[in-house]
Structures are given as structure tokens and as C-alpha cells.
Amino acid sequence: MERGKINFFEKMATRITAWTGSSMAFGVAFGIILVWGITGPIFGYSDTWQLVINTGTTIVTFLMVFLIQKSQNKDSKAIQLKLNELIAASRFASNRMVDIEDLSETELDVLRRFYQKLAEMSEADNDIHTSHSIDAAQRLHKHKKGVVSGLTNGDTGSQE
Template sequence: MATRENEEDAKMPSDVSGRLSVFDRFATHTSNFVSRAWFFVLCVLLVIIWAPSYFLLDSTDTWQLIINTMTTIVTFLLVALLQNTQKRADDAVQHKLNALADGLSDIMAHLSKNYPDLDHDREELRDAVGLENRENTR
């Protein structure tokens, strides 16, 4: 029998608030911004502009340090922001899967009157996806 480790975390789509924090909205806008083709072209243009600066700088080390520092900072910040949007997307998919599993469980409960074997399968389904037993209020 499967354990219900995330029973408190399991939410249905109707339980999820549509309100996003300021950081979540910022992360979403940033994700939309950097996922466009022109952003990639902008990054390539920056590298093309950086490359000839080799002739303007006295040291090769300084020249390399400039691009290494810029790319490290941008990568670090974008990974944090994109991780936020990915986690929220994963959570949304999980909520939808919970709703599907809950609906299937309800159908199986209804049909188990005629097919008693479905009751055992229904319990296995609920245990496998971590759905808690709730009373039907409808």
C-alpha cells in the first residue's frame, strides 16, 4: 500500500488561488520575455559586440572576465526566475491530475455497486495518488 506523504499538499484545482505574488508575476513576465527568439538574437548581438572589444582592452584576462561575469550573473538570475515558473507549472499539472484521479475515483465508487471489484481498485487509485478520503458534500 502506498504512503500518503503529501496528503496535506494535495490540492484540487478549485482549491488553488488565482492570485500570484509580485515575485511570481515578475518571474512569469521574465520567462515570457526571455523565451522569445528576439531575446536569443539580442544575446548573440551582445557577444558579437563584445568580441571586438578584445582590441580595446589591454589584457586578455580583462576581456574574458567581462563576458564571464556578465553570463554568470545573467544565468544565475534567470535560473532562479525560471525555476519559479517551472515549479508553478508543475504544481498546476499536479492539481489537474488530482482532479482527474478524484473524478475517476467518484465514477468507480458509483460503479462499484454493480462491480464490487472496482471498490478495491478505487482504494488503490486513491492511495497511489495520495487523495484523502473526503465526504461528498454535493
């Protein structure tokens, strides 16, 4: 697809979704429904009268689904990039969190459980400035594995 065509669709999608989320758009939609309702007795509440509103709302809904999805995808991508920048800029944040939106649902659930555990650890701390991270947790885990391994091999567990 040509760049001009992509930009045209993107610009139109952005404008339309911005407008349809406005009070004016709601007023126009409400006005159309009101006019349709008032004309019911004039047309004897016929099948054609009902078909007009059903067809119109179906078409608008069908098209809006795609425009809204386009807008949400763009917003989502922008938010992810902003979050990635914040993670990359923070010296204490784990860079492993960059692009996690590409993980499977199961992998995300594993991370969610880990962060729930970190939240529980943070709540248990008396010092609210204590930091927990994936990297710190992994270092501690490796350390504990080494101590346990040493204990099973006859080591007393004493540190240097």
C-alpha cells in the same frame, strides 16, 4: 511576506522567464556576444575584456536558475493539481494516485514496477478495452490469497 510582494515577484518571474524563452531574447543575447567578440581586438583581448563577459554571464546564469526553478515549481504544481482533478473525476481511476508526488523515491519505484506489470498484462490481453487498476489488482490478490489459504487448510479450492 506580504501578499503584494509575493504577487510582484511571481509576476516578474513569470514575465522574465517567458521573455527569456523568446526568439527576441536569444537575438539580444547573441547580439551581446557578437559585440563582445568584435570588440576583442579593440581591447587587445585583455583580461578585463574577458572578465566583462565572464562576470555578466555568471550573474545572469545565477539569477536565471532561481527564476526558472520558480517557474517550473509553479507549472509542476499546476500540472499535479490538474492530474489530481482528472483522477478524482474518473470513477475508474484509483484515488490513491492523488498526491503521489509526496512519496519517497523508493515508494515511487514500487508503483512504477506495479504499472509496468499492468502494462504487460494489458499487452497480453486480446481485448484493448480491458481495464486494469490497483484496486482490481488488490481484490484479485486478496481473492487469490484466500484461495491459497483455503487450499493449505484442506479446502479443495472449489468455488460456491
